[in-house]
Amino acid sequence: MNKNEPLHIYSEIGQLETVIVKRPGYEVENLTPNTLKRLLFDDIPYLPAIQREHDAFTDRLRERGTEVLYLEQLLSETLDDSIVRHQFLDQLITESQADLSCSRQTLTEYLSSFPVPEMVEKIMGGVRKSEISEERKTNLYELMEDHHPFYLDPMPNLYFTRDPACVMGNGIAINTMAEPARKRESMFMDYIMKHHPSFEGNAPVWYERNAPYSIEGGDQLVLNEQTIAIGVSARTTPQAIEQLASNLFADRPTFTRIVAIEIPKSRAFMHLDTVFTMVDHAQFTIHPAIQGPDGRMRIYLIEADQDEPGKVTIKERHHLIDTLKEVLVLPEVNLIPCGGGDEIASAREQWNDGSNTLAIAPGVVVTYDRNYVSNRCLREAGIEVIEVPSSELSRGRGGPRCMSMPIRRSSV
Template structure:
């Protein structure tokens, strides 16, 4: 599942980038061209490409569901006054369903709604703020709001309010879409603790890795593990890997992704001794938690039962190249088959190293997509993968 970047990127402003978790403003026309290139590579590999906005629209076939969706969206957007709720609900429902969803994603400028009333002090204090409803510029990183784990799904409580609104789309897809409404949920968006999809990596049919990160709380990992092990599943253990709690590390998949059965690309800063914990089922209502201290290579070989695992460093042995290419998600590859990945063109040092390691590269343009601080894996959410 992908989301083609839309008008939400054109609602980014320098003054409010931090509020919306962005560092720069991509040029939409080129970002869309790059994203289309990404989608075409997937299609050329016989991958069925789904789009987030289409799945949401297909989930809103019942009038009652549609009304509930709009009301819930407005509540989470912070629209509290009854008059304004009615005005915005009428506005959204006057649109074609797909245009409505795209408008929700883009945000609503004050200039687009003429009959909105200021009632509360906060509304007067924000009189210079140009939006009634904030845009959702992070949506093209479809990896994070939910995750498919085997034949089940986790719908996430995101770490920030800005991104937590995105998971409303997942809620309606997995509750009302005719194709996906019966999929079992392992986590729900109303949970207390945050977990995000970029921290969840399926390593094989028995082992998951989950990052304890800036955006994924250890309590959420434990709740997810308990829920998973209560179901019929092939997964036997979760490796919870403790990574630095800072934006440059953000999620586990920004510093560590799988490119083959026995090969991983990593940020050099995580190849040293690390703290991890193996979570396994103890009984129906509890977990066995085993601390593991060792290098990432040792931890992976021990839990995957694979000898000779190769860790390929983003940027190679150059501190400068590693820092630059890590900033542009050189470690965030999308593996589409064993030994075959999609990567950003700008990370040419890492790409050359991967090529020399025998990894088949599908290279996409990346001048604008990379400005959102996410790579090909971040921009994709696999629903179903073939057993190989």
């Protein structure tokens, strides 16, 4: 990592230098049929297999020269400071509302009894009620029966590191997560950015996690040094997009416009990057179902007001290709359809993140092996495709881009 400039993201396709990931842990094994809906999963992955698949994913990144950092290790290093650790635990218990079923003192003492790396693993994996001995439970609400098995819920979505935060330029948005099950996740990046020795609060923060409107990283795409695309989705609100735009433009970084793209608000189309990603200078994946019969969409250009710093102007657009040509100053744009545009194959492969590619260099992407029709279409368009196994990883409804939080890319 370059400590002089640890954050540097000005495109989706520049050579990927440094990325943050989270290896799936026993939080996955703390899923049960009764908690799937609450924790935003459709199925229960098999832990040894999902870990092997994730290791294959990170191996492919390292083979191409990418430095891979692990969220759990970064957080452990951050919490090595006892003052920061105490503050973190207090905030975690408050945000988890864990003190409604277990006394704050009991839970703090239990978590503090572990070495820091094991404490972090415990926080991410969940604290079962059966783990804390009856002798430690001294309050009525701790002793009364409650059928929910956890004092701290597990966090199985953590291996999708893309969503809690997004690096833009030399700064970062610490996102306000939409779903209760994921709200605590951005707290980890908040502490890492403020207190880890490699960051220590030096990067500008474009959006704060305590903001009232939700926005998530799967909807945030940095197209070039001037342009960010953001999906208006089930997880990202137009109010958050406009606030982010105001913050960016007020601080006068290189970014001068945001392209807000509305997508259907459903679990299948969870974020913009599940239906649209950039794979080369003028090539993008797309799920055809996000476009109307005549290709029309609701797209808005949000630009800095030249007369009033921090203010924005908003203009409407209707066609994605024309908008991309305009904002990226390109003569032509190629949209590569998920599943080749076939009605069945595109729906099946989009469900398994066929459009969710991680570009690691211009024209080089990492994808799931199961999406063989989409992968063939990418290769026919001249894209180098690096496939990774995905039988278990895909059960979480997220692809290679979802599993990665780039913090440094080479300029293009």
